[in-house]
Amino acid sequence: MLTSKARGTARKSVRAAILDAARRLYFAHGADGVSARKIAQAAGCSPTALYLYYRNIDDLLEHLRMEGHALLAGSLRRVDPALPAVEQVRAMGRAYYEFGMKHPHYYALMFSLRSTETPRREAVHREMQTLMLLRDVVRTGMDRREIRRDLDVMVATNALWAQIHGLTALAVSRLLMETAPGQQGEVLEAVLDGAARWLAP
Known part of the structure; x- marks a missing residue:
């Protein structure tokens, strides 16, 4: 079982991965190229996970x-x-x-x-x-x-x-x-x- 510190580190890692994926997609394709599905695919998480970290x-x-x-x-x-x-x-x-x-x-x-x-x-x-x-x-x-x-x-x-x-x-x-x-x-x-x-x- 993960400790609270480990869970916090994992959450920060996923949050950073989502933001990094959004950044790469925006730089490559503009705002229209940024979607939950594309971000999730690039970040290696589910589309619903995005909404745990960003509105x-x-x-x-x-x-x-x-x-x-x-x-x-x-x-x-x-x-x-x-x-x-x-x-x-x-x-x-x-x-x-x-x-x-x-x-x-x-x-x-x-x-x-x-x-x-x-x-x-x-x-x-x-x-x-x-x-x-x-x-x-x-x-x-x-x-x-x-x-x-x-x-x-x-x-x-x-x-x-x-x-x-x-x-x-x-x-x-x-x-x-x-x-x-x-x-x-x-x-x-x-x-x-x-x-x-x-x-x-």
């Missing part, structure tokens, strides 16, 4: 979505805090863009495919944690007089996010490759230059 497919995708946000947050946190605030904003913009290009499946899940199960306010609250990293840089920059102080912190933060997110979305969808072939890096730097000029005190 439904939307719940699984929500876990993958938050994995993406954690990866993005990790990329943004690696920006050197010793840099001047405007240079931190530039570096965060590059990190955001690079994340989207490196992880297009996560990016689409994070920003395009919304869960119908998770309340919108709850989802936004979780995702705001990533945006707050940029807000903190903007706020600190204002306090240090490295960023103009006539701006509202959240207006500035959202304006910066909108610029880099819009560009990254164009690149992830490959539209930018068609409109500016071979010049994506130059477009990115032009956007960051414009943001830096706007922020300058």
Whole structure:
């Protein structure tokens, strides 16, 4: 008979196997390719076992979505805090863009495919944690007089996010490759230059 500790370990193993199977299926086939039957087959468990660990497919995708946000947050946190605030904003913009290009499946899940199960306010609250990293840089920059102080912190933060997110979305969808072939890096730097000029005190 398994001990309670062994049962707990086994449950974690099955839960991880289910999430890993869902991740592989989503990356290979998109959200439409993720089903209980396919996940069970890939994870080596029964379809009903999935519902012992996750509410439904939307719940699984929500876990993958938050994995993406954690990866993005990790990329943004690696920006050197010793840099001047405007240079931190530039570096965060590059990190955001690079994340989207490196992880297009996560990016689409994070920003395009919304869960119908998770309340919108709850989802936004979780995702705001990533945006707050940029807000903190903007706020600190204002306090240090490295960023103009006539701006509202959240207006500035959202304006910066909108610029880099819009560009990254164009690149992830490959539209930018068609409109500016071979010049994506130059477009990115032009956007960051414009943001830096706007922020300058």
